[in-house]
Structures are given as structure tokens and as C-alpha cells.
Amino acid sequence: MPDLETVIGLETHVEMSTKSKVFCGCSTTFGSAPNTQVCPVCLGLPGALPVMNQEALDGAILLGLALSCTIAPRFKFDRKHYYYPDLPKNYQISQYDLPFAEHGTVTLASGKAIRVKRVHLEEDAGKLIHEGAGGQIGGGTAALADYNRSSMPLLEIVSEPDFRTPAEASEYLKAMQTLVRYLGVSDGNMEEGSLRCDANISVRRRGETTLGAKVEIKNMNSFRAVERALAFEAARQADALSQGEPLVQETRLFDDATGETRAMRGKEGAHDYRYFPEPDLLPFTVSPALLAALKARIPELPAARQARYMKEWGLPEYDAGVLTADRPVAEYFEAVVAAGAAAKTASNWVMTELLGALNARNQPLTDARIAPAQLAALIGLIGDGTISGKIAKTVFAAMLDSGKDAAVIVREQGLVQITDEGALAAAITEVLGRNAPSVADYKSGKQAAIGFLVGQVMKATGGKANPQMVNTLLRKALAA
Numbered sequence: 001m002p003d004l005e006t007v008i009g010l011e012t013h014v015e016m017s018t019k020s021k022v023f024c025g026c027s028t029t030f031g032s033a034p035n036t037q038v039c040p041v042c043l044g045l046p047g048a049l050p051v052m053n054q055e056a057l058d059g060a061i062l063l064g065l066a067l068s069c070t071i072a073p074r075f076k077f078d079r080k081h082y083y084y085p086d087l088p089k090n091y092q093i094s095q096y097d098l099p100f101a102e103h104g105t106v107t108l109a110s111g112k113a114i115r116v117k118r119v120h121l122e123e124d125a126g127k128l129i130h131e132g133a134g135g136q137i138g139g140g141t142a143a144l145a146d147y148n149r150s151s152m153p154l155l156e157i158v159s160e161p162d163f164r165t166p167a168e169a170s171e172y173l174k175a176m177q178t179l180v181r182y183l184g185v186s187d188g189n190m191e192e193g194s195l196r197c198d199a200n201i202s203v204r205r206r207g208e209t210t211l212g213a214k215v216e217i218k219n220m221n222s223f224r225a226v227e228r229a230l231a232f233e234a235a236r237q238a239d240a241l242s243q244g245e246p247l248v249q250e251t252r253l254f255d256d257a258t259g260e261t262r263a264m265r266g267k268e269g270a271h272d273y274r275y276f277p278e279p280d281l282l283p284f285t286v287s288p289a290l291l292a293a294l295k296a297r298i299p300e301l302p303a304a305r306q307a308r309y310m311k312e313w314g315l316p317e318y319d320a321g322v323l324t325a326d327r328p329v330a331e332y333f334e335a336v337v338a339a340g341a342a343a344k345t346a347s348n349w350v351m352t353e354l355l356g357a358l359n360a361r362n363q364p365l366t367d368a369r370i371a372p373a374q375l376a377a378l379i380g381l382i383g384d385g386t387i388s389g390k391i392a393k394t395v396f397a398a399m400l401d402s403g404k405d406a407a408v409i410v411r412e413q414g415l416v417q418i419t420d421e422g423a424l425a426a427a428i429t430e431v432l433g434r435n436a437p438s439v440a441d442y443k444s445g446k447q448a449a450i451g452f453l454v455g456q457v458m459k460a461t462g463g464k465a466n467p468q469m470v471n472t473l474l475r476k477a478l479a480a
Contacts (some may be wrong), residue, residue, distance in 0.1 A: 004241065005206045008163035012176055013196040014155040014186045015124060016059055022123050022153035023050030023093065030192055034129075042123075042151035044089030049280050051095035053359050056153035059185035060121045061286065062294050064101030064153060064299060064370055067116050074285050075100040077278040085145050086126035094122035094156075100404055101288070103427055106159075107303065108171050115160035124152040127193075128225070149193075155185070161200065161211065168231035170223045173197055175399045183325045190222055199348040203237040203247075213247035217261055219254045229254035233261050250261075305330055313343035322351050328365050329355070335372030341379040349375060369403035371397075378406035390463050391415050415464065421473065424457070424465055428477050431456045442478055450474060 018028060024041035040048035064071055066431040080098040104116035126147040130326060157176065165171045177188040177195055188195045197220055199416070202212035217233060220226045233252070252261040302324045309320035324330045331352065333349055354375070378395060381387045387395060389412055400408045410416060431453060432439055442449035450471070459471045 003206055004203050004238050005208075006230075007161045007202050007204060007211055008166055008167055008169050008230060009161035009200045010157075010159045010163070010172065011198040011200070012157040012159075012173065013124075013195075013198075014063075014157065014176070014180050015149075015194040016042070016056055016153040016155060017057070017184065017186050017194075018053055018055045018153055021151040021152055022053045022056045022121070025353060027184060032148055034144070038150065042088075045145060050278075050285070051094060051152060052281065056121065058098060058290075058294060059183070060119070060153075060155055060289070062183050063157075063180065063185055064104065064119050065291075065295055066298055067101070067104030067106065067120060067157070067239070068181060069101035069116060071286055072100050072102070074098070074283055074294035075282040078275045079278050080122075081253060081274045082272075084125070085143065085148075086128050086150070088126065088147055088150055092125065093121060093278055093281070095120035098283075100284075106169060106172055106175055108175070112168070113167075114162045114172055117158045117160050119155060119157050119245055122154050122354070122425070123157060124149050124154040128152040156178075160201075165226040166234070169199065169230060170227045173223055173226060175302075176326055178345075181294055182299060182301060186244070187239060193221075196221070197226055201230055201233050201237070203234060204243060204452040212302060213249050215247070215249070215261075216251045216266070217254055218251060219256075221256075221470075225254060225256055228256075228259050229261055232259055234326075236261065246412065299327065301350045309343075313337070315343060315347055319344075319347045319351065328364075330373055332365060336396070337378045337381075339373040339376035341376040342383075344384075345379050349379060349396075355391065357397070357400055360446065361453060370399050374399060381406055381410065385466060386410065387415055387467075388463065388467055390458075390467075421469070424469055424473055424475075426463075427457050427460045427465065428470070428473055432458055432477060439478065450478075453478075 001198070016022075019040055020026060021028060024039050026039050027037045027040055029037065041050060047173070061071055075095065077093050077099045079091040080094040080096070081091045083090055088398075099120035101119040102117065104119065106114045106116060108114065124147055127147060127149050129144040131144065134425065146158045153212040159172070163172065167459070169292050173195070175192075178262045180195070181188050182187040186194050199217045199220070201217065202214045204212040217229050220229050232254075237247055248266075250266055251264045253264045255259050267398070304391060305324040306317075306320040307314045309323065309403070310317060315323075322329075323333050333346060333350045335408070337343050337349060342348075354368065354370070355365075358365060378399065379390060381395075382389055382392050387406075391410075392406075394408050395406050395413075395415060399406060435456060436451060438452050442453070453474055454470050457474065458465055458467065
């Protein structure tokens, strides 16, 4: 409705890629058998005491710095109490009034700045597996608890309610995924639960400054699900307001099958969690030396890298955006250029051929058998006329399978481009003799016929003929 405004804030949860949990030495390996990566500490058994994981703390501060947050010189942990089967201690070690990072920013492609209210570090809960018909939302016959995830290091990034559309929220999440991957603090895989999101949404009359009744949406496991859930909830709340129905503060679950949200429970307030300082962990301080060392670890971030590609190499915005969305891809591309390939040509080969082939094979870039210098050498063979662009794709496929250099494959398979005018002239004479109707079409003014004739010459030479030379020689022969 044109007189209504949607207000959205996000709570993003990032599971960190440390080798051990945040307060104990248990493994964080994904996919292990249930309840095999647990100990007295992460199960909350009597007498067990937490010990801080330095790697997790460093990674948390690194993210705070990358988000341009103010890093607190002193911060503490707190106990957040609630009762749920996936929380073995019946409280979660989290941060309440003294988080380690506050007041950051994420800038969207439109230039809109989304304020980050705070970033805090906490331990994750376990995982409930709902068996039987209906699954998590509809009920089921049993709920099984797996505590492998319990006490995994979890970063919670809380935004201000600055989003006005579901699309903005989705873009922010994608930017957050890219950032945590660039920094190496998380793999950001939503399908494995490494990146999760709760959304707070309300609707109000345009011009109003107070927020409406806030609804929290859970159970969104993809960017598309986030957009669908927010769009449905905005429409539901707008319809309720138009009908004069009261909206209540509550937590709702998103049903991906129906595209709808459903009431789960009343929304808790901070007082419901009975926060108090974690007695087993003393407050922490961050030294200037540690901050300086972590700042030095921050790589060139995606937005800055994209701008550099456009300015330094003249790449289109789209190309630069695709290449910088993933740090390993950006580093691979830069290595191809450093090995001598022209930036735009390297961009085309990396984006289209390399990433396309790896996606088709469901392989990560780390499994590619073509080193950047090898791809640059292949591009060089096209540039010096040794092979045509069409043959290069055949060579590329062989390189991907074998890991051999392009020059070796060209030599072994006899793929050197034909540039001898005598050999090309003979092939052209043969093709013209076999395609008199096309010759007549061309001479009557149908320029499209030349494309067919070029194709026939390429076919007759097994794709080895230099296409530019074929085009030139064909036109000369037809003009004779």
C-alpha cells in the first residue's frame, strides 16, 4: 500500500571456520556423526570451565574492523538464559551490554549505507532434527538433539532497521557472505548453516518515526527464502493494518514449501533472558598492538577491488563484480593477468570458460587443473595466431582434464592453425565448387551467404583455418 512503509532489521549469524570450538578443544568438522564432537565443557557438565579460543577472538575483531566498527578496548561475556532442548547448559555464553564491536557500516550497490549496530561473539546452540511427517513447522513424531554444533564460535551481526525492501536485505546478506569469505573467518555456506539470518520486520504509516509491532522471522536458509519471507510478511502486516487488525510482537517461522510465515511464539525481550556477566570468563582487553596486527591482515576488500579493476584495467562493472565476488577467483584472475594475458581477455576466459566448466563439473576453483600461468599461455597462443579461438576451447577442455600445457596439447593433437595461403586457397576453391547456390546468393547481394561459406571452409579444414584469413581470401575469390 502506498501509504505504508516496511522497516526491516537483520540479525546475521556467522559460524566461524576455526578448527576447535570457542570455549573448548572439540573439533568443528562439519558432517560428523551426531554427538561425536562433544566434551564436558560444550555439554555444560558440572565443574567444566570455558577457555577462550584466541583464533575465534582474532577473527571476530577482524570482521569488526572490516565493517569499520569501533572496537571496544574492554569487553565481557554474559550468560543468556533460555530453556530449549538444543541448549545443554540452559544458558548461552554471549555478549549483552559490552560487545567487542559497534557502529559499523555496509554500503549497498545503490550507495545506501546500512548501519551495523553491533557485532558480538557467542557460542552456538546444538541442532534439533525433527523426524516424521510435517518436519520442523508441522510437528513430527520425534525431535533428536545433536550437540556437535554446541559451542561452535558464532558471530552475530545486528543491523539497524535501515532496510526498506526485501531486495535490500538480500543484497546485504550476500555482501556479508562475500566479506566473511574474503577475511577467511567463515565459509559462509547457508546450506550448511554457516550463515544464518533472523529478520525483524514491521510496517508503519509513511512519515511516522516510531516502529510498529516487530515480528521476528526464523527458518530462512537461502537468500531467496529471505526475500520471499519478508515479502509475504510485509504483505500480511499491511493487510492487517488496512483491515484495522492489531499486530502483536511475536516470532514466526517461514515455511519454504508454502512461502508463508506462521506464528511460533511470543517475542522475548532482553529481560526474559536474565543476562548476567559470565563468572567463568574475566573481561577481555584489546591491546593496540593486537589491533594493528589484525588491521594489517585485512585484504583488499571486494568494493575496493572492483573499483580498481574498472579503473586500472578498464573492465566493465559487471565483469569486475563477478571476478571480485569470490577472493580465490579474484586472485586467480590477477595471476593470469600477471602472467601476461590482457585483462579483458583473461576476464572472459575466467568468467565464461573456467568458472562455467567448474560449475558444470561441480568442482571448486581449488580443484582446477589449469594454473593461471597455463591459462595465460593458452590466451597467448590465440594472440600470436598459433590457434584459433574455437580450437582454444578444445585445448582448454583437454587442459582441464589432463593438466597439460596448451602448447603440449596443440602439438600432440596437431591443432596448429592453418595460415598458409596456398592451403587455404585450395580449401576455398573446393568449397566454392560445392556450394554454387550460396556463391550465387552472395553475388546477388545476400551478404549473409559469406558466413555460411566461411563455416564450410572451417569445417573442411577441421576448424584449424585462420578465420580472419579465410574471410579475406573468400571475399577475394568471390570478387574475381
